[in-house]
Amino acid sequence: xxxxxxxxxxxxxxxxxxxxxxxxxxxxxxxxxxxxxxxxxxxxxxxxxxxxxxxxxxxxxxxxxxxxxxxxxxxxxxxxxxxxxxxxxxxxxxxxx
Numbered sequence: 001x002x003x004x005x006x007x008x009x010x011x012x013x014x015x016x017x018x019x020x021x022x023x024x025x026x027x028x029x030x031x032x033x034x035x036x037x038x039x040x041x042x043x044x045x046x047x048x049x050x051x052x053x054x055x056x057x058x059x060x061x062x063x064x065x066x067x068x069x070x071x072x073x074x075x076x077x078x079x080x081x082x083x084x085x086x087x088x089x090x091x092x093x094x095x096x097x
Contacts, residue, residue, distance in 0.1 A: 020064065026056045033066065033082040037094035040071060040079045050077075067091075 020027040025048070032043055043053065057080065060066045065086035071079040084093040 018064075020060075025052075026059055029053075029056050030060060030064065030066075033060070033068065033080065037082050038096055040081045042077050043080055044077055 020030050025045070028045060029043060032041065043057075045053070057068055057070075061068055067083040067085065069081050069083050071081075073079070082094055084091055084095070086092075
């Protein structure tokens, strides 16, 4: 679920955004996940360390309400899929039944 940061609660920051800002790394991840809703995909951006990639995906989960599932393959890159998204109290599932 989308939650506010401390600065947003104090009123010293902008309100929560529905989407990450254009041209940012987190927006690249966001776009790749939304294009492939419910499908397993590899997200590999050259020059980005796996730890940073993981942190960006956590930010998408915490600040933008995306539910992201991870499938690990040992030393190989992980696969990710967008299971659903929170819009306030409403949850929209992207998995095919």
